[in-house]
Amino acid sequence: MKYAVISDIHGNTEALEAVLADIEGNGGVDGVWCLGDVTGYGPEPGACIDRVKGLVTWCVAGNHDRGSINKIDLSVFNEHGQAALRWIQTQLDPGQQAWLGTLPLTAADGGFMLVHASPTDPLLEYVLSIGIAERNFPFFKTKYCFFGHTHLPMVYKNEGGIVTATPLTPGVGLVLGETKMMINPGSVGQPRDGDARASYGILDTDGRIFRIHRVAYDIEATQAKIMKAGLPVHLATRLEQGR
Ligand code: ZN
Numbered sequence: 001m002k003y004a005v006i007s008d009i010h011g012n013t014e015a016l017e018a019v020l021a022d023i024e025g026n027g028g029v030d031g032v033w034c035l036g037d038v039t040g041y042g043p044e045p046g047a048c049i050d051r052v053k054g055l056v057t058w059c060v061a062g063n064h065d066r067g068s069i070n071k072i073d074l075s076v077f078n079e080h081g082q083a084a085l086r087w088i089q090t091q092l093d094p095g096q097q098a099w100l101g102t103l104p105l106t107a108a109d110g111g112f113m114l115v116h117a118s119p120t121d122p123l124l125e126y127v128l129s130i131g132i133a134e135r136n137f138p139f140f141k142t143k144y145c146f147f148g149h150t151h152l153p154m155v156y157k158n159e160g161g162i163v164t165a166t167p168l169t170p171g172v173g174l175v176l177g178e179t180k181m182m183i184n185p186g187s188v189g190q191p192r193d194g195d196a197r198a199s200y201g202i203l204d205t206d207g208r209i210f211r212i213h214r215v216a217y218d219i220e221a222t223q224a225k226i227m228k229a230g231l232p233v234h235l236a237t238r239l240e241q242g243r
Pocket of ligand 1: 008010037062064149151
């Protein structure tokens with residue numbers, strides 16, 4: 001079976017559509033797992049919800065998904081995040097709000113745990129260091145955990161208690177063996193590793209391999225929509241920087 005693993009779409013329709021087209025171009029998949037933050041920051045939260053809810057096998061809740069329906073204190077977000085969430089709260093229809101409210105904090109499918117931020121703190125903790133990853137390994141029972149939130153494609157491996165971190169790049173497959181791992185597919189709609197292209201992964205459970213894919217999209221179109229919506233300028237400029 002093949003699964004697309006997508007995360008952190010953040011209301012970016014152009015990036016999402018480019019990724020979905022790329023998935024089809026790679027032969028399609030049997031299911032789609034979404035690691036949360038369908039909304040937040042970007043100009044088309046409702047359109048992204050409508051697109052994602054029709055195609056995901058699983059979607060877990062991200063902090064911005066909760067913020068979009070006022071189900072998390074907005075003080076946990078920076079000023080740009082808060083400004084966008086206040087606007088998003090006025091943009092979603094009741095069906096879209098209800099769907100965000102149904103998203104679970106975690107899910108598990110075929111030996112893979114899915115979570116937005118971290119196993120110990122599913123909504124807020126940033127797994128940005130070996131120390132933080134190390135502390136989280138005991139908190140999932142499956143062999144592998146997919147997570148998002150940092151927007152950085154990365155794998156943390158735990159080999160006999162020794163935890164290592166490796167950035168994930170396109171073309172280099174990650175072999176899924178006996179080693180316990182925490183894997184981040186990067187962000188579809190707001191990459192932060194210096195590569196502005198949308199990031200996602202394809203998991204092949206028969207071949208036991210996970211591969212990152214990067215996809216160019218029409219960044220200027222998304223930026224124009226951000227400006228038209230009156231969202232913070234920084235949210236537009238960071239897209240071209242991939243930071
Ligand atoms: Zn995010």
